[in-house]
Amino acid sequence: MIGYVTIGVSDMEKAKKFYTDLLGDMGAKLLLDMGRIAFIGESMKSPMLAVCTPFDGTPNHPGNGNMLALQPGSKEAVNTYYQKAIELGATCDGEPGQRIPDQFYGAYVKDLDGNKLAFFHFG
Incomplete structure (x- = not known):
């Protein structure tokens, strides 16, 4: 049901390293890197986490809730x-x-x- 979840980040390189290091033992790896958005997971057919810089160019901020x-x-x-x-x-x-x-x-x-x-x- 869930394809991917996106998290806004300020530094793509730091975010990719954090999440691939954190989730690597669960089988996650960097699957697709498109510059401002990168997909991390087991496969493109499984739910993924995407880290990205906001499309509108404004600074990211975590959502409350x-x-x-x-x-x-x-x-x-x-x-x-x-x-x-x-x-x-x-x-x-x-x-x-x-x-x-x-x-x-x-x-x-x-x-x-x-x-x-x-x-x-x-x-």
């Missing part, structure tokens, strides 16, 4: 990806932990441009 949620497969993996994001320069926006007892475990970071990411596991 917008968030990209990634499901790495386990609570341990949530912890691992949270820590990896922090090591790559992201800032904490909610340390890993159980949010809803026995239902939702999550961690939250903001990327290099302030875009909010969640790593989560149900169960």
Whole structure:
């Protein structure tokens, strides 16, 4: 259903490195680089993350209430990806932990441009 999600960035090279380094263990790689927009994912037939500089030429800014949620497969993996994001320069926006007892475990970071990411596991 979802083809790709786009995140506005200020520095394409830094954003491509951040997301390919962060998501590489999930099988993601740079699939297509068109200059102001680049697609990262497992394949062009799977959901992708696109990083781009805004089309209108104005500075990017993270949306209030917008968030990209990634499901790495386990609570341990949530912890691992949270820590990896922090090591790559992201800032904490909610340390890993159980949010809803026995239902939702999550961690939250903001990327290099302030875009909010969640790593989560149900169960």
